[in-house]
Amino acid sequence: MTADVLASADTSGPSSDGRFIDGLFGRLMAAAALTVIAVLVATAVFLLIRAWPALSHYGPLSFFHARWAPSESAAASSTPNPYGIVQFIYGTVVTSLVAMAIAVPVAIGVALYITNLSPAVLRRPLSSLVDLLAAIPSVVYGFWGVFALIPALGPIGRGLTSVSGIPVIGWVFQGPFFGYSVFAAGVVLAIMVLPIVTAICREVFDTAPRAEKEAALAFGATKWEMLRLAVLPRSRSGIFGAAILGLGRAFGETIAVTMLIGNNVLTIPHGIMRAGSTMPSVIANEFTEANQPFHLDSLFVVAFGLLFLSLLVNIIGKRIVGRVSEHIA
Amino acid sequence: MFCRIKTITATVAIVATSLTGCGSTSGGGAASGAQQNMAGQICGLRGAAKPEYSRKIPKIDGGATSLSGAGSTFVAPVMSVWTKDYSESDGVQVAYQPIGSGGGVQQIIAGTVDFGASDTPMKDSELKAAKFGPILHIPLTLGAVVPTYNVKGVQTGLKFDGDTLGKIFAGKITKWNDPALVALNSGANLPDQPIAVAHRSDGSGTTAVWTDFLTKESPTWVQALGGSDRSFGKDIAWPVGIGGKGNEGVSGVINQTDGSIGYVELAYALAQNLSYGVVKNKAGNFIQPCVATITAGTQGIAYPPDLRVSLTDGPDLHAYPITGTTYALVNQNQTDAAKAKALVNFFSWTLSAGQDDAASVNYAPLGKDLQALAVGMVQKITLNGGPVGK
Numbered sequence: 001m002t003a004d005v006l007a008s009a010d011t012s013g014p015s016s017d018g019r020f021i022d023g024l025f026g027r028l029m030a031a032a033a034l035t036v037i038a039v040l041v042a043t044a045v046f047l048l049i050r051a052w053p054a055l056s057h058y059g060p061l062s063f064f065h066a067r068w069a070p071s072e073s074a075a076a077s078s079t080p081n082p083y084g085i086v087q088f089i090y091g092t093v094v095t096s097l098v099a100m101a102i103a104v105p106v107a108i109g110v111a112l113y114i115t116n117l118s119p120a121v122l123r124r125p126l127s128s129l130v131d132l133l134a135a136i137p138s139v140v141y142g143f144w145g146v147f148a149l150i151p152a153l154g155p156i157g158r159g160l161t162s163v164s165g166i167p168v169i170g171w172v173f174q175g176p177f178f179g180y181s182v183f184a185a186g187v188v189l190a191i192m193v194l195p196i197v198t199a200i201c202r203e204v205f206d207t208a209p210r211a212e213k214e215a216a217l218a219f220g221a222t223k224w225e226m227l228r229l230a231v232l233p234r235s236r237s238g239i240f241g242a243a244i245l246g247l248g249r250a251f252g253e254t255i256a257v258t259m260l261i262g263n264n265v266l267t268i269p270h271g272i273m274r275a276g277s278t279m280p281s282v283i284a285n286e287f288t289e290a291n292q293p294f295h296l297d298s299l300f301v302v303a304f305g306l307l308f309l310s311l312l313v314n315i316i317g318k319r320i321v322g323r324v325s326e327h328i329a
Numbered sequence: 330m331f332c333r334i335k336t337i338t339a340t341v342a343i344v345a346t347s348l349t350g351c352g353s354t355s356g357g358g359a360a361s362g363a364q365q366n367m368a369g370q371i372c373g374l375r376g377a378a379k380p381e382y383s384r385k386i387p388k389i390d391g392g393a394t395s396l397s398g399a400g401s402t403f404v405a406p407v408m409s410v411w412t413k414d415y416s417e418s419d420g421v422q423v424a425y426q427p428i429g430s431g432g433g434v435q436q437i438i439a440g441t442v443d444f445g446a447s448d449t450p451m452k453d454s455e456l457k458a459a460k461f462g463p464i465l466h467i468p469l470t471l472g473a474v475v476p477t478y479n480v481k482g483v484q485t486g487l488k489f490d491g492d493t494l495g496k497i498f499a500g501k502i503t504k505w506n507d508p509a510l511v512a513l514n515s516g517a518n519l520p521d522q523p524i525a526v527a528h529r530s531d532g533s534g535t536t537a538v539w540t541d542f543l544t545k546e547s548p549t550w551v552q553a554l555g556g557s558d559r560s561f562g563k564d565i566a567w568p569v570g571i572g573g574k575g576n577e578g579v580s581g582v583i584n585q586t587d588g589s590i591g592y593v594e595l596a597y598a599l600a601q602n603l604s605y606g607v608v609k610n611k612a613g614n615f616i617q618p619c620v621a622t623i624t625a626g627t628q629g630i631a632y633p634p635d636l637r638v639s640l641t642d643g644p645d646l647h648a649y650p651i652t653g654t655t656y657a658l659v660n661q662n663q664t665d666a667a668k669a670k671a672l673v674n675f676f677s678w679t680l681s682a683g684q685d686d687a688a689s690v691n692y693a694p695l696g697k698d699l700q701a702l703a704v705g706m707v708q709k710i711t712l713n714g715g716p717v718g719k
Contacts, residue, residue, distance in 0.1 A: 069566035070532075071559050150585055178525040178586050180571045263530035263572025275571045285574055289532030291431040292564055 047304040054083065054297035063301055066090070068265045068282070070292040083298035085305060087268040091182060091278040092309070095257060096250035098186025098272060103194050104243050110194075111201035112227060116213075127202065134195035142259035145188045150179035150260065157183065161273055174271045180262035182269060182276040188256050193246035200245060200321060204238030205231055241320030248314040252306065254280035279306040372619040379685045380624075380694045385704045386677035389718040392421065392670035399426040400433015400446030402575075403534055403594060404655040407470055407692045408446070411683050419678065421671055430534045431563065437464060437658040443668055445658035448472075448534020449563065450637035459660070466636045467657040467676055467706045470684075471627060471693040473618040474539045474651045477603040478590040479583050480505055480520065486617070488513045490609035491546020491642075491650070497590060498526055498543060499553035500569035505588060520588075527582040527591030530572030532563040538653035539592045540565055542641040546650075592651075595623075596691050610650040611642045618649045620693045626652035627696035636702060654699070662711050669712040676707045 055063075058081040065084035072082040114126050160183075161175030177183075208231040216226040262275025263285055269276040277285075279302050290296040398408075405427035412423040428436075430447040437445030440461045450466055476489050483505075493509050496502040502509060506519045529536045540561040543550040553568055554560035571586070573579040576597040583589045583603055595618050598605045607615045616622050626643035640652045657676060663669035680703050684694035695703060710717055 067566075069559075070564040071562050071566050072555075075556075075558060146581060146585060176523040176525070178523075178571060178589070180582060180586070258530075258574065263574070264567070264570070265530070265572070266566050266568065277572075285530040285572065286532065286564075289429050289431040289563060291434070291532060295564070 044304070044307060047300055047307060051297055051300035051304050054294040054301055057294055057297075058083070063298075066268045068267075070286070070290070070295045070298075073292045073294055083294065083301070085279070085298075085302055087265070088277060088279040088282050088302055089305065089309070090268050091261065091276040092251055092280070092306070094272060094276070095182055095185045095189055095261065095278055096247050098183060099189035099193055099250045100243055100246060102187065102190035103197055103246060104239070106190075107194055107197035107201050107242070107246075108239060110198050111205055112231070114198075115202055115205040116227060116231065117223065127199075130195050130198045132195075133191065138192065138253060138256045139259075141188050141192055142256035145184065145256060145260045149188060150184055153179060153184055153187065157181070157273055172271045173273055175273055177273040178262075178275075180260060180275055182261060182272040182274070185257045185261040185276075185278070186272070188260055189250045189253055192253060192256065193249050196249055197242045197246040200242035201235070201239055204235045204242065204321075208234060237320055237323070241317050241323075244313060244317030244320060248310055248317055251310050251313060252280060254284050257281050258284045279303075279309075372617050372621055379688050380697070380700070382681045382684055382694075382700055384677055384681040386673060386707060386718075388419070388674055388677075389670045391667065392674050393665075393667035394420065394671075395422045395424065396443045396668070396671050396675060397424050397426075398433075398444045398446060398657070399428050399436045399442045400658070401430045401448050401534060401655050402427040403430075403448050403472055404446050404470060406596070407687050407690055410686050410690055411679055414686055415675060415678060415683075418682075419674065421675065423675060429532075431532060433658065437660070440660070443659075443672060446655055447658060448653055448655050449537045450656060451658065461660045461662070461664075463661040465659045465661050465706050465709055467659060467680075468636060468654040468695055468699055468703045469657050469676075469679055470687045471623050471640070471652060471654050471695060472538075473595040473623045473626075473649050473693070474535055474542075474592050474653065475595050475598050475605040475618045476590060476608065477580070477583055477593055477598045477605045479586060479604065480522070480588055482518050482520065483604070485604040485606075487517060487604070487606045488609070488615050489606045491542060492549065494608075495543040495547020495550030497524055498528070498567075498570070499547075499550050500526070501549055501553070522588045525582075525586045525589040526567075526570030527579050527586070527589050528565070528567050528570045528572055529576075529579055530574050533575075534563060534653065534655075535576065535592065535594055536565060537561065537563045538641060538651060541639050541653075542651045545639075545642050595619075599691065608650055610646075610648050611644050612646045612648070614646060616647065616649045618651075620688055620691065622647050622649035623652050623693035624696045626650065627654070627699040630698070632699070632702055636699075636706060652693075654695070659710060661709060662714060663717070664713060666712055666717075669710060669717045673707055673710055673717050677704065680704050680707065 058078055062079070062081035063083060063085050065081070066086040067082070067084045068087065069082045076082050110130060114123055118126060157177035157179065158175070160173040161177045164170040164174050212230040213226055216230045221229060257278055258281040261277060261281055263277050263281060264275035265277045265282050265285075283299050283302055287296065287299055290299055405425070408425045408427070412425055416422050430449060433445035433447050434451055434455055436442045438455060438459050446469070451464065456464055476494060478487065490513065493502065493513060496509065503524055504521060505524055506521045510519055544557055544561040551557050551560045554566065559566070571582050573582040573591075576593045579591045580593050580597050580601045580603055583591045584601065593603070595605075605618065607617045610616050625645045626640055626648040628643065628645040628648065630638065630640065630643055632638055640654055642650045643652065659672060663672065680695070680700060684700065687694055694700070
């Protein structure tokens, strides 16, 4: 498609030489664009091919239960399937939700401050500082998490586990809490997704029409009322889209989560204060020594599921954010 | 990668020298009675550390100048010492890739390396899958897996037995002041604190040795895992605990978590300065892990002809019970004369002079019985069905 556009725009070209180079350039760019699509499709197909032996042996639906026990695969010929993956999907979603619960309010606050409240001098440095958070490699976050975050979370975690008497909330926060947990992984994920959520929120808030904001202020609204009346209402779906894109980022995060989540692969943990595992973490942990029958193939099933989930979330997020910016324009 | 391993090795060596006579100085508040002293005495013996085995198979000329190997990460530190010393003494370069025991088995099955290395013997099904005929298991060195813990106010040398460890790792003992632990450690100040179990999250030979011991000693452990065919191996369906990747992952969890217990190779426990326990052996003695007691673990075991055997729970009085060996995996029948000669030369060197080297980096040399059997294995290597040396 790119090639066509370039070729048709070329009719008034001055020399045949230039036309040739332009055509070549167009084709090269088209090839580059196609490569991206090809890599994506090839990755998905490759994962599916490698997952196929396990999928056909156990049946695709049999992976939807919550018990992962490779040591039992030799004993279990085909049923029950020892490679249940529901707890990994659960862990991936729950760590990401914990991250969102922390990151989204903070991101909204930071973005509102940068766009509407901060002195003009501070705007640029603040924005770039938040963006810099994204430049920190995730293994550094993991390292920091193990040696700084987990000791710091100790008192908070033990405090949270003391609410065990209350129904539901008591279950969510039941102990014992040893630091390495779904909760700790969620907290570090919150810091990691903060830049992307803040950046999108900032853009969304920036699109609020200046005239409306000034009108609100002219009517005697306080700054908070101005934000509530003129900025936040039209930003709601934008914030939602930002959160979804943050989720997409959190879903795939591997090393920092693996270092902090405690890697309980067997089943769904009770509550968020105990050790769990995510789809990326089980792959990172087990692929080097996956020597049980269908063990490696089943990890490919997890990888395929993760790719599918991440693509889905990212597509939904992009759609929402895209629609919002169109609407405003 | 290699630099990091060397650093660890260096640290281990320093710790090892500072631990001379380890057993007599530690043992915690509960050190009492003749049993502890016995372990202390044998750990103090320097003779056991450098066995000075003589070389049985003379050097064969005309060998290849390079060999490739891959597998066990556990053996990597001592392998790096061996490859360096061996290239200096014989001029042969041995390239070893520490990719994990499972990888070593896969590579020797496929025939992509000259030798593999694994902390557990190959399974029958794996041996059948080998592309180039029968594979020999040559024991190279010994290691111990030790219970390590981090409990405020409790020093190194806490006493454990197999059943208690099994109950802890099955989640049946959940507090440090459980009666079973108190009974073993009268006098130790065990707190009323939950136990945080730490285990490997990746498949590992260390896990295989550890769970092999638990399976032999703890019916509770076997029952919790659903049968003795599921209660030992490189991958375990852990009922409780926090998973760490690699020995360093587990030691990291233990360092960071008050009230934790886990298992690591002795070398890592020493390098990380972790507190570790003494474990009751088959003869009923509480044994401190050190080079001498690990080597003693290989004495008096009934070895099968192919040497595929579990070394845990050795019958010797001084045997540390959670002991394992790393095997070199070699195709019995070689087809390349130069490679065959180089392999025989390398392994007959590692089994003689190499054993003294191993002790210098805190790896235990093979006991006399096992060393002789290992040399016998090397002699079984053939070249196109005939003898290797000419």
